[in-house]
Amino acid sequence: MNAPAVSFRPLTATEYDVYIDATTTMYAGEIAIAAELTGEEALALARKQIGGILTEGLATPGHDFLRVVDAEGEDAGTLWLGPRKEDPLPEPTLYIYDIVVDPDRRGQGLGTAVLAWVEEEARRRDLLGISLSVVAHNEGAIRLYTRLGYEPLQQGKGGMSMCKRLRPERGQEADPGA
Secondary structure (H helix, E strand, C coil): CCCCCEEEEECCHHHHHHHHHHHHHHHHHHHHHHHCCCHHHHHHHHHHHHHHHCCCHHHCCCCEEEEEEECCCCEEEEEEEECCCCCCCCCCCEEEEEEEECHHHCCCCHHHHHHHHHHHHHHHCCCCEEEEEEECCCHHHHHHHHHCCCEEEEECCCEEEEEEECCCCCCCCCCCCC
């Protein structure tokens, strides 16, 4: 099955507010499980961590909040990309903070199409690769990332970091004369 065509548009300020509230709540649930915190403690930690990343909200430099749009022009998901302060690789990658395909649109190849676009974007920016974190119980996402060439980097209590390298590290390129 070929991946469907997708395009992207920036989130509006109102969409961003709704998205970031939902994302913070979801992230707090993951923190509560992984760190064995109360819901209130986890929500406070999630707000602190996300606030530390998005110091200027929607206008935070280097962060892109995009709505995934299908070939018919219908909204189908959301994508948050940006730099990561503590990238586990020796060179910067394009970090996927969040990728969400709307529940009624899953299983249609949209996630694959979005990740193909992210790969093109990382190449356009001449980055080493793409990195992301995924919770351990999201087995479908882990299978998708693995199928698309992402490899585990670090494994933690509740999930793992994964990366897809798109080029050799600087200074590690093969010698064409060898």
